[in-house]
Amino acid sequence: MAAKLKGLSEKLLVSHHDNNYAGAVKRLNAIEAELAGLPKDAAPFRVGSLKREELIARNSLVLHEAYFGNLGGEGLGSGRLAEAIARHYESVAAWEQEFRQTGKALGGGSGWVVLGWDAHRGAAHTYWLFDHTHSPTGVVPLLVMDMFEHAYAMDFGSNAAGSIDAFFQNLAGAELDRRAEACGAK
Numbered sequence: 270m271a272a273k274l275k276g277l278s279e280k281l282l283v284s285h286h287d288n289n290y291a292g293a294v295k296r297l298n299a300i301e302a303e304l305a306g307l308p309k310d311a312a313p314f315r316v317g318s319l320k321r322e323e324l325i326a327r328n329s330l331v332l333h334e335a336y337f338g339n340l341g342g343e344g345l346g347s348g349r350l351a352e353a354i355a356r357h358y359e360s361v362a363a364w365e366q367e368f369r370q371t372g373k374a375l376g377g378g379s380g381w382v383v384l385g386w387d388a389h390r391g392a393a394h395t396y397w398l399f400d401h402t403h404s405p406t407g408v409v410p411l412l413v414m415d416m417f418e419h420a421y422a423m424d425f426g427s428n429a430a431g432s433i434d435a436f437f438q439n440l441a442g443a444e445l446d447r448r449a450e451a452c453g454a455k
C-alpha cells in the first residue's frame with residue numbers, strides 16, 4: 270500500500286487498509302474454516318449464511334486489493350488503459366465524467382465504482398456496485414474506486430466529490446496499463 274498520497278492522509282489509508290481490508294481477509298479465513306468444519310448434513314440455511322458471508326468477504330478482499338493497487342502514481346496517463354477507454358467511449362474525458370458522476374451518486378452511502386473489461390460486451394465499461402454482493406459477472410476489474418465513507422470521511426467529511434478529485438490525482442497509470450494488458454482489454 271502506498272502510504273504517501275496526494276490529498277489522502279496516511280492516517281486514513283492505514284486505517285482503511287488495516288481495518289477494512291485486513292478485516293475482510295481475516296473474516297474470509299474464519300468463514301472458510303467454518304465451512305470446512307460443517308457436518309455433511311448441515312442445514313442448508315447454515316451453509317447458505319456462510320456462503321453469503323464468504324461472497325461478501327471475498328469480494329471485499331479482491332476489490333480492496335484492486336483499490337489500493339491502483340493508487341500511488343501521478344494519474345491515468347495515456348497508455349494501454351486510456352487507449353482501451355478511448356475505443357469504447359466518446360473520449361477519455363467523457364468516460365472520466367461518467368465515472369466521477371457514478372461515484373458521486375454513491376456519496377453519502379456506500380459502494381464501489383468499477384471500470385472493468387467486460388468480455389460479454391467486448392468492451393471496457395463502468396459499473397456501479399452498491400455493495401459487495403453486486404459484482405457484474407465476467408467483468409475483470411481494471412480501475413476500482415471505493416465509495417464507502419470509511420474510504421474518505423476521515424479526510425473529506427461528507428465531501429465525496431473532493432475525495433474523487435484526490436483519487437484521480439493518485440492513479441497508478443503503469444499498474445492500470447498492466448491490468449489492461451493482462452486481461453487483453455482492447
Ligand SMILES: [Fe+2]
Binds near residue numbers: 285415417419420
Ligand atoms: Fe474500503
